[in-house]
Amino acid sequence: xxxxxxxxxxxxxxxxxYATFLVQEHYSAASIKSYRSEAAHFAAWMRVSRLRWQDVxxxxxxxxxxxxxxxxxxxxxxxxxxxxxxxxxSKGARRFLGFLRDRQILPQAESQPYEDxxxxxxxxxxxxxxxxxxxxxxxxxxxxxxxxxxxxxxSDLDxxxxxxIVSHRITEVPGSAPTVAGIIRSYVRxxxxxxxxxxxxxxxxxxxxxxxxxxxxxxxxEATVEGIIASCKTDTAVEIRDxxxxxxxxxxxxxxxxxxxxxxxxxxWNEGCLRVCGKSRRPDRLPLPQDVGDAILDxxxxxxxxxxxxxxxxxxxxxxxxxNSSAEIAGIVARxxxxxxxxxxPTGAHAFRHSLATRMLRAGAGLESVGTILRHRSPATTAxxxxxxxxxxxxxxxxxxxxxA
Numbered sequence: 001x002x003x004x005x006x007x008x009x010x011x012x013x014x015x016x017x018y019a020t021f022l023v024q025e026h027y028s029a030a031s032i033k034s035y036r037s038e039a040a041h042f043a044a045w046m047r048v049s050r051l052r053w054q055d056v057x058x059x060x061x062x063x064x065x066x067x068x069x070x071x072x073x074x075x076x077x078x079x080x081x082x083x084x085x086x087x088x089x090s091k092g093a094r095r096f097l098g099f100l101r102d103r104q105i106l107p108q109a110e111s112q113p114y115e116d117x118x119x120x121x122x123x124x125x126x127x128x129x130x131x132x133x134x135x136x137x138x139x140x141x142x143x144x145x146x147x148x149x150x151x152x153x154x155s156d157l158d159x160x161x162x163x164x165i166v167s168h169r170i171t172e173v174p175g176s177a178p179t180v181a182g183i184i185r186s187y188v189r190x191x192x193x194x195x196x197x198x199x200x201x202x203x204x205x206x207x208x209x210x211x212x213x214x215x216x217x218x219x220x221x222e223a224t225v226e227g228i229i230a231s232c233k234t235d236t237a238v239e240i241r242d243x244x245x246x247x248x249x250x251x252x253x254x255x256x257x258x259x260x261x262x263x264x265x266x267x268x269w270n271e272g273c274l275r276v277c278g279k280s281r282r283p284d285r286l287p288l289p290q291d292v293g294d295a296i297l298d299x300x301x302x303x304x305x306x307x308x309x310x311x312x313x314x315x316x317x318x319x320x321x322x323x324n325s326s327a328e329i330a331g332i333v334a335r336x337x338x339x340x341x342x343x344x345x346p347t348g349a350h351a352f353r354h355s356l357a358t359r360m361l362r363a364g365a366g367l368e369s370v371g372t373i374l375r376h377r378s379p380a381t382t383a384x385x386x387x388x389x390x391x392x393x394x395x396x397x398x399x400x401x402x403x404x405a
């Protein structure tokens with residue numbers, strides 16, 4: 001007799017519950033069959049390998065994904081073709097393990113790796129003392145992890161080390177030099193607040209020259225924006241959702257993060273307005289144009305999955321979940337450009353925001369009105385759009401002294 005560990009009671013019942021769970025998550029029949037079959041295959045491999053379910057790790061999942069199949073599951077082929085086979089096995093095994101852990105059939109895996117106490121305290125300091133958002137805390141902590149070991153003990157920190165790290169990082173990412181320097185300065189201020197390094201080190205950072213208003217905003221003219229909107233079809237659920245997002249970008253100048261966080265309760269259909277919480281986390285009310293409201297209503301009635309989710313925009317394929325981040329909005333814009341064969345225009349979701357401000361300014365709106373629509377806290381932020389109003393600049397421009405070039 002060979003002892004086979006079996007630390008899950010009624011595995012067949014767990015597989016049946018897993019199939020029911022996939023149905024509740026609105027997976028297609030083909031996906032349900034595939035995931036259910038892969039879960040049974042993974043269970044058979046676990047028995048053949050003499051493994052306990054509680055001991056399974058990512059290493060075991062990788063071994064399962066690439067093993068030469070001799071499992072007692074007759075419908076499985078032993079030969080994997082290309083890289084899709086291991087990926088399919090790995091995805092199926094991880095999904096089944098996640099189901100077992102969510103139902104507390106298996107203990108939760110250690111999802112978070114060990115993190116230094118100083119980094120943990122730095123995250124808490126950013127949230128409590130600086131009021132930073134979750135995205136900012138994640139961005140700052142990820143940057144600190146890149147050069148954390150180079151700093152050494154806080155008591156040994158000196159100006160030469162700081163300047164060496166700053167110079168090295170801005171060489172790697174020259175376009176983000178001010179941001180990188182600001183993050184390092186923030187971490188040094190955190191150490192100073194705890195009394196772990198000299199307060200004078202806050203002034204040890206090399207100056208990074210950044211010319212304010214030194215560049216022009218990237219924008220598209222009105223005809224191009226209307227052409228992009230006209231290229232959005234409404235034949236499929238994806239196209240209906242994408243058109244609503246494009247109209248929100250073009251008509252209201254919302255940021256990608258604003259659309260990502262938009263909720264069903266933020267739409268006031270009676271008053272015809274939209275509640276938006278921007279970067280300042282201060283709610284603002286914006287008027288809801290007719291075509292934008294019609295596109296959102298069309299999305300809710302025809303394309304949005306019938307799920308209990310407060311976010312407005314979700315994925316159109318199961319499992320129906322909200323987007324992971326605002327970066328997926330930029331991906332949607334790129335796909336809209338690709339579907340409409342639109343080329344030679346600025347990329348990214350923020351180009352619509354610049355285009356709206358430029359169009360309003362050229363139509364006679366003042367900088368104060370533009371700043372109100374774009375929800376700028378400082379008039380200096382709106383002043384960048386004054387440079388793109390060429391007709392107005394021609395009226396105030398003086399003749400160049402001397403001969404013409």
